Amino acid sequence: MADITPTPGIHHVTCIAGDPQQNLDYWVETLGLRLAKRSINQDDPSTYHFFFTDAGGTPGTSMTFFPWENLSRGKVGTGQVSRTAFRVPEGSLDYWEDRFDEYGVDYDARVERFGETVLPFSDPDGLPVELVEVEVPDDDPTVPWTEFVPGDVAIRGFHSVTLWLSDPQPTEDLLETMGLERVGTEEAQGDTPGDERTRFAATGTVGTYVDVLPTIESGRQGHGTVHHVAFQTPTDEDQAAMRKAVQSKGLRPTAQINRHWFRSVYFREFGGVLFELATSEPGYTADEPLDDLGGRLVLPGEFEGRREQIEAGLTDVTVPRAESAEADD
Secondary structure, eight states, X not given: OTTSOOOOSEEEEEEEESOHHHHHIIIIIITOOEEEEEEEETTEEEEEEEEEESTTOOTXXXXXXXXXXXXXXXXXXXXXXXEEEEEEETTOHHHHHHHHHHHTOOBOOOEEETTEEEEEEEOTTOOXXXXXXXXXXXXXXXXXXXXXXXXXXXXXXXXXEEEEESSHHHHHHHHHHTTOEEEEEEEOOSSSTTSEEEEEEOSSSSSOEEEEEEOOOOOBOSBTEEEEEEEEOOSHHHHHHHHHHHHXXXXXXXXXXXXXXXXXXXXXXXXXXXEEEEOOOSOGGGSSOGGGTTSSBOOOGGGGGGHHHHHHHSOOOOOOOHHHHHHHO
């Protein structure tokens, strides 16, 4: 621990979707997030990669998707991120339940967890998601995107992820190695009733928590499941030290990979969940001005030379705009 900078928290969560237009409509219009980057999966350029964030593309706010249209529906189980939770300001869940009723979103009854109120729901692909009411500080690093949702109720980045694991102990030890602190345990609600949920806290204010739950429920990757969760290692030096610490636990992290908007290291933790370490720089404004984020298909590096071929293989999509929605009313 003395040799590493503890992770401030979650950097991004990447999930698998089906229809790309449905994915865009839901996460931009229904949930009110900004499409900060419209790109491709750099390991499979035949597939989009969408990045949904706050107004500024702040680390800790990026929910990203690979819309693999030909995959089947997945099933959440052990060795996966079972829930992804977002922060919303205190008192805003009434607004969100009304909005979910208006937009036909499936949601469950609220639950109390570690003294906070949680609203569980799912996206059109069946991805389990939650909103958690928190007190958002005046100096919070996130900036609400207000094209579809008022700023006083808008999503303000990640709250937490929940990991389902058959044997939580090695992963819990790893999280502590990464600088997260065990802060509490309570009986699970809305997940695997009767089991204990253990919470770990990072040092930052956004994407702070990782909850761990034991389960033997089998799962499979597909639409509606999380592909990986990335943790912030703000600088290259932070990342190199964290990579070394992870390696010392007997895991096998990759070499650093340039992902254009951040630099990444990947490894599977002991329970099978794919973890990523991601730098803060250069960020989403490296290739587009802040005001224009998400306005065009961005093809990183060598992919630009294949633009015509790549665009021909992608499904045509339209990014929702508030003025278009008003015109349809």
